[in-house]
Amino acid sequence: MAGGQTNRLNNGGLIDRSAPLNFRFDGKSFSGFEGDTLASALVANGVKLVGRSFKYHRPRGILTAGSEEPNALVELRTGARREPNTKATTAELYEGLEAASQNRWPSLRFDVMSVNQLFSPIFVAGFYYKTFMWPAKFWEAIYEPAIRRAAGLGRAAGVADPDHYDKAWAHCDVLIAGSGPAGLAAALAAGRSGARVILCEEDFAFGGRLLSDGGTIDGLPAAEWLSRALAELAAMPDVRILTRTTLFGVYDGGTYGALERVNDHMPSPPEHQVRQRMWRIVAKRYVVAAGALERPIVFAGNDTPGVMMASAMRTYVGRYAAVPAKRIALFTNNEDGWRTVETALGAGLQIAAVIDARPDVSPSHRSLASRNGFTVLHGSVSGVDGGKDGVRKIAVSLTGGARAEVEADGLAVSGGWNPAVGLTSYHRGRPKWRDDIAAFVPDGAPPGMVAAGAANGDFGLGACLAKGFAAGVAAAHGAGHSGKAGTAPVANDEAFSLTPLWHVAGKGKAFVDYQHDVTASDIELAQREGFESVEHLKRYTTLGMATDQGKTSNVAGLAIMAAVTGKSIPETGTTIYRPPYVPVAIGAFAGHHRDETFHATRLTPSHHWAAEQGAVFVDTGLWKRAQWYPRAGEKDWLESVTREVKAVRSGVGFCDVSTLGKIDVHGLDAGAFLDRVYINTFSNLAVGKARYGLMLREDGIVYDDGTTSRLAEDHYFLTTTTAKAGLVMQHLEFCRQVLFPELDVQLTSVSDQWAQFSIAGPKTRDLLKEIVDPAEDLSNEGFPFMGAREVALRGGIKARLFRISFSGEMAFEISVPARYGEAMARNLMLAGEPFGVTPYGTEALGVMRIEKGHVAGPELNGTTTAADLGLGKMTSTKKDFIGRVMAGREALVAPDRQVVVGVKPTDRARRLRSGAHIIPKGQTPGPGNDQGYVTSVCFSPTSDQWIGLALVERGRERIGEIVHAHDPIRAEDYDVELCNPVFYDPDGGRQRG
């Protein structure tokens, strides 16, 4: 045997003996070879004890050789890359691999929590529902923390994942899952027919069971045929074959999810490479050739390390040249199990006995037994004598009642094969039962999907090739390709004979779900307590809910339930199959959407200029907006914002408001259209004028506001709030296309086309004169309040100029093509220098709008009416518009509604906070007198105190009333006065000046 690897064969297998790899398991150094999995390398090193079970912390070994493994789970890698619950059976070995067993303390061999086994008479299925109830407080304090610590499996890294994940789209005619004989035959057929093919193989090598079982195909050894087939596929330009890629989910419209483990076979991904890639594959046809999983038989002691699936034992010996046991017993109820005997004998291993549950075995098997000196026992395994170091003796109940004992250090078990029905069942197609193979096979697969080969219950090599090939031809044909596919590969079918056997009665724990420690008696208990439905059974016992998703346990579990209820297995039914087919790293679903790149970042046209100015930015949806522009020496944001407000109110300032939604409305019916979407009228707006508009939802609640200008007879320019820019566009398109298709109107979103600046303050005109072509008349007469028109700028660029004011000052908004936005900001600074121009951010903007009593997002909160906002008078009674009828409902016009009102603390030094509630003065706060709340606040430099807007019951009738601002969550209580919401220039003289 190979150096250091006590259980490695000197010859055979698909490992590369010239490429040794060092690795560590639980701190101990081992070596394996390129081509090994962690599991096969552990087997080759004679390691039998690999993990501990979930509940009883029982010692466990390796059961399988694939992604169905319930026992051999490890923490792979260390530090930030630690991956809990990694199946040793799918982890590829690499140089320096580090793995640790999990769910044990202090060590795998001596696990204190295995004391749970002593309590196992009490810790039966669902025991926790019956106890831990007294005293009630103890649950969170004592019981639950203890249970949580004991439960769980491996430990997550606990720090940010350092690796990157990719997402990709792919489109094809025929998608194939699995590269066993059926999958390869399907790929050859579809590819030759001219279809675009994608084949995904979960393993790192193509071939499926061919890699372990060999055989003869088209007269060639399987390995030879395999390499020829792969070469042919590789030469087809429209065929893509992927290893390390698992099809995990089936979604609507022929969309499939697949995970490619790009670099998991390395210690860490090479620089600039991703760890994994999630494929979203759109396929016209899908061939499921995912094979079948061998199933265990439930008997006492079946979880002893050294008990292994017969096919897995073949894989370890045949593919990896690793020897799980030197003296092997086989327990089978079917013909396929015997192939393990042949493989073992071929590798020079000893067979202790074959325990065959069938009534008889073939003469050739008998002669094999006598030639090789082992006995064939007719009966079942009833117990295993062994411990954490593995199997020692096997107790057998012989048909007829006698007992026998077999000495062996390994027990191969074969209970038959279950087709992988998950992928065909995710759309709630329920698999159907086939008595001849005692297994469920796919049924009711979604359109375009077909299962072939072992995945469809055809287990013979010849059948797999023929059915796979036919499926490939049909899939290509269905996708519109019918080139010459040639003939299907030919092989013989192995004999098949099986006598169903699920559970051998006996003393001792017999495990159905290994990982979750669900025993046969747990299932009987569940039935006794009324949890007979398979979904109840699953939920009560946790059967099938472990990381192997029930791949080895579900069918046995429901077979045992069927037996105790006296129903058939198909009558008992299956639970609903849920994706993913194998567990998938959460990071792979997120891709690059994390950290700063979680969502896109939108920058305003003047962003880079603002950044140069040292602006502090705030997130507004996806936008970064300048919040304020701190200057040297300013001690906090409030000082900066106050300066900006004062500068605007006394001189001139400007602010980038490009984030507003902007929509051009064109057409002969543009005015009529706007009349239907706004509560007020726009068809009578004069060309060259702007008007504030308010739109409702159809339920009568305010949806959005903004100014809309008429630039020509058939052209309006509409603005929306920043938050609703996209949504209003969608809403207006709905109105145009669905509700009012008869109107001649077109909408164009121009939000990104225009950079827009608000320029405000008494010196605005002085500044604008430096920017705008001197021929343009900006006087009050030539460009009155609410005027709107196109103007030329100095240098000839056309701009749109609007005399509108959010701040309450003499103000304009100017739009220039977005590419000039940054230049505009720089020019405003340059031209404004003589006037002390001050850039201001969203905070100052907010302060001035609150001073002016303008409503914004906090007041337009999706529950307020126009009247609530003090804008009821805008409502036209002469036309129909969206929301008109529902706005009239009794509760929406009730006199005691909460309406917008101003608030200011009676103590002028006091800070006011949004979210404080309004309670009548002198009353104890309670649900009965909770009359509203403060929506928006600011420190008003103009008022020289904190002021705010509030929604208060009957607020407008109560101006002057002193009420209580109740803010228990911030431990504040103080008196405020309800006041006119327009704190600044209530007559509006300044903005008209």
Add this chain to the structure above:
Amino acid sequence: MRIVCPFCGERELGEFTYLGDAKPVRPAAGAGADAVYDYVYLRDNIAGVMSENWYHGGGCRAWLKVTRNTLTHEISAIEPAAGAGAAKVGA
């Protein structure tokens, strides 16, 4: 789901926004509150084939009437809304 936009071709679900049942018709001006209440609030909520309004916001901004089975998500027909596209009735 994949939706075949009559203007853009087959596109992925993420490009579309759903509004709801396309069957209710907005009552004409002057219809009573009952009719509008019914239009705004009551739904057949069909378990089966249903006609729905979808918006191709990630593409051409057309509103589409999509016939889809709510039990299987299978789409059987797609047509543009009456006013989708540039051409106008009579224009």
Add this chain to the structure above:
Amino acid sequence: MKYSIFSLARAALSGHKNWQRTWRDATPKDRYDVVIIGGGGHGLATAWFLASEYGIKNVAVLEKGWIGSGNAGRNTTIIRSNYGLPGNTGFYELSMKLWERMEQDLNYNAMVSQRGVINLYHSDAQRDAYARRGNTMRINGIDAELLDLAAVKKMMPFLNFDNARFPVQGGLLQRRGGTARHDAVVWGYAHAASGLGVDIIQNCEVTGFVRDANGKVTGVETSRGRIGAGKVGMAVAGSSSRVAEMAGLRLPIESHVLQAFVSEAIKPLIPNVMTFGAGHFYVSQSDKGGLVFGGDIDGYNSYAQRGNLPVMEDVCEGGMALMPMIGRVRLLRQWGGIMDMSMDGSPIIDKTPVDGLYLNAGWCYGGFKATPGSGFVFAHLLARDTPHEEAVRFRLDRFRTGAMIDEKGQGAQPNLH
């Protein structure tokens, strides 16, 4: 048999051979005082409160499949009472108080775990909205705390505080919120209700209503025959419109799919329940060790009980944005439930225009936390024919009168609630 550590120990001596069914396997009688359609959490809780609080024990719960097979068994197990609007606030707190005594009431451990629910905020506007909501809670006698960044960091040091696109600024915490074992709630109510004489009848699908000459509902037709009833209550989330249609009713409800996800079991990682305020993601960790998480509904009408990749990706993106430490934790299972989304995001518990037929519906994606409260007030309505004081606003006619309870302010578009 009373459940306790002592009864468990005694049962162990006899190999657990003597346990009785958790609830009786009843065969339908000809007539009941009250028939509840729907053997989910709400229906079973209603039956239990009818029997225990209102002395009405001649009650049947009819379940078309197995009890708890709808949303009761397909949710993310969160309980909380952190609502902001009148109608919801008091009701959910009533429900929370019932959670706090559930296990003693039912003699069944539903693993009610008050580990705290925290809603994170990422902007001043969000903080103000949470302050408003937290104050509402406090005014209604409900615990609420507004945490600043330092407090959040201390409680959840594993969040992304370094390079987040939308940095966490703080959170609204309800310490009494948490989780409960969803299936156990169903089984606990079934166990206790059955013990008081309620008949729980599984595999019994209602196929129609029996009406008298005046149109009054006097019973139901079922797959197991006709069953007479003094009153019939519907608690059939996911099927509300279909069942109501049998009585000629159209409801202000659309059914949508909500996906949820669970990871492989890992050792304790996340101490509480939290929601991300800058994306669609919320998470807790089950006692078994799985991260249980979800996000937004898929957004289209669906009865398919499964969703699609865009929302799954969106949820995981939210999770990775909030706590990039979960990148290597594997998603084990995804599933979808049918949410009966009402037109304002709040439930309906009311008499219907059909005499004798009572409605409990429209729980959107928030029905689990309401389970005991819903049962309590629905039992009150069925027993007394008047709404319970904490449910007076959950009227069916509120959309006609304009008295919506719209926490999110999204209006009559269910997929936005």
